[in-house]
Every structure is written in structure tokens, then in C-alpha cells.
Amino acid sequence: MVRDQKMNIRGVANCLWVLSVVSLLVGSVQGRRSFASVKKPDPNNAAATARWLVSQNSWGVLNTLSAELGGAPFGNVVSFSDGEPGKGAGVPYFYLTTLDPTAQNALKDQRSSFTISEYPLGTCGKADPENPTCSKITLTGKLISVDEKSKEAESARNALFTKHPEMKGWPKGHDFQVYKLVIEDIFLIDWFGGPKPLTVDEYLKTKMSLATYRDKSVDIL
Numbered sequence: 001m002v003r004d005q006k007m008n009i010r011g012v013a014n015c016l017w018v019l020s021v022v023s024l025l026v027g028s029v030q031g032r033r034s035f036a037s038v039k040k041p042d043p044n045n046a047a048a049t050a051r052w053l054v055s056q057n058s059w060g061v062l063n064t065l066s067a068e069l070g071g072a073p074f075g076n077v078v079s080f081s082d083g084e085p086g087k088g089a090g091v092p093y094f095y096l097t098t099l100d101p102t103a104q105n106a107l108k109d110q111r112s113s114f115t116i117s118e119y120p121l122g123t124c125g126k127a128d129p130e131n132p133t134c135s136k137i138t139l140t141g142k143l144i145s146v147d148e149k150s151k152e153a154e155s156a157r158n159a160l161f162t163k164h165p166e167m168k169g170w171p172k173g174h175d176f177q178v179y180k181l182v183i184e185d186i187f188l189i190d191w192f193g194g195p196k197p198l199t200v201d202e203y204l205k206t207k208m209s210l211a212t213y214r215d216k217s218v219d220i221l
Contacts, residue, residue: 036121037085038208043133046196047206050188053116053137055088055208058163060116062094062181064105064143076102079167080114081159090204092139092181093146093156095167097174102143106179112143114181132192141184145177153178 036056041048059079066074079095082088092114096103106112115138118124124134146153156178161168170176186203188196 036123040118040123040135043135043191046188046190046198047202048208049135049190049196050137050186050198050203051088051090051206051208053118053135053188054082054090054092054139056121057116059120060092060114062102062143063113063115064102065109065111066101066105067108068101074101074105076100078102079160079164081156081163083155084159084162086208087159088208090206091183093160094143094179094181095157095160095164095170095176096179097176099174103145103177103179106143107145110142110144112181113138113140115139132189135188135190137189138187139181139183139185140187142182143179144182145179148177156180 036052038052038056041052043049058081059077061075062078062080063073063075065071080092082090082092096106098104098107116136117129118135119129124131127134129136146156160178167176183200183203186198186200188198190196
């Protein structure tokens, strides 16, 4: 009887393994799943696409200039938020500690750039991340710390903690503080033909449309 029970358990385990493999294969055939909560704008609308990329993403590569590396660029994967859901203003805020080289570098030289890709959102279909139809944006400017007692810092923390709840529990002794990127230039690729002309003013004045919200688990074929 014990032997029969073991065989049944093994049989169930094998069935579950087969089902998981089939599920993965089906997913790979159908394409990646979309986790964007807002529909991607028309590629001809550069400002809307740029704001969409920033509002929908949760992480990117933040580049600073490293004094320890002789002024060489140093890229670091960081989490960010440009505002609470539906209230993003386009300015990326970060929660950084001076125990990390990124904040250390910014305090010595504020020149920075921040790169975000559409690919993590799952809306590029089967396109390679470098394919021009898979949008990417680089915001260049100055990375500055925000006065922790200001209303801006309070609003930024709320936005960051909403998108990244784990941040609330990060060690207090590590002295995490809010930083923001003051944007001075925008490089956007969202289709063939090179970068789209887009000024900072056009980018910041564009409003995200709440009418295009959709389910977060839409399959992109």
C-alpha cells in the first residue's frame, strides 16, 4: 500500500512537471506577456511615447561619472518612479544611499543619464530589445538630492513606496534619500529612422491619458 502511495505521488509530480513545461512552451509561442497598464501610444507621438515609457517602467540604468574610475561612466540598475499611478509628471525619482557608488558619484559630479527600455514591459512582442520598434529612451541631465523635509521629497517617497513597497523596509542606518534627475536632454527611439526630435518642454507638458488603461496581463503575440 505504501508503495502504491509513493507511485501515486510520483505520478502526480510527473504530471505537474509536464503541465509546467507545456505552459512555458505555449507562453513562448504566444509571445511575452504585457505588464503595461496603459496602452502604448502611436509611434508618431514622440512625447506621449516618452512619457509612457517612463510612467510604465519601474527600473532602468542610471549612469554617473566615477571619480574612482578616472571619470569613466558607471552604470547601475536602479528602481524609480515618476509619480503615483495616474499622477506621473515625467521626472524620475530614486531612493539611493551613499553606500552605493551612484549617489557618491552624483555628490561629486551631478552629470548623469538614465536609460529605460520598453522590453521589460512585454509589449515588444518577439522583437529584439535593440530593434527600433522596441522603444528606448535616455534622459540626460543632473542627478540631485531632494531636501528630505520638503513636500517634494514626501510626494516622491509616496510614489516610490507605492511602486516599490519593499523600499519601506530598507535599513534606516543606510541613510536612503530621495534623488531626482533634472532632465536637460532626451534621446528617444520608437521606430525606424533614427531618434525622434523631442524637447524637454514638450515632454514635461504632455499628459498621460487615463482613458487608455487596460488589463495588466494582456498577451502580446
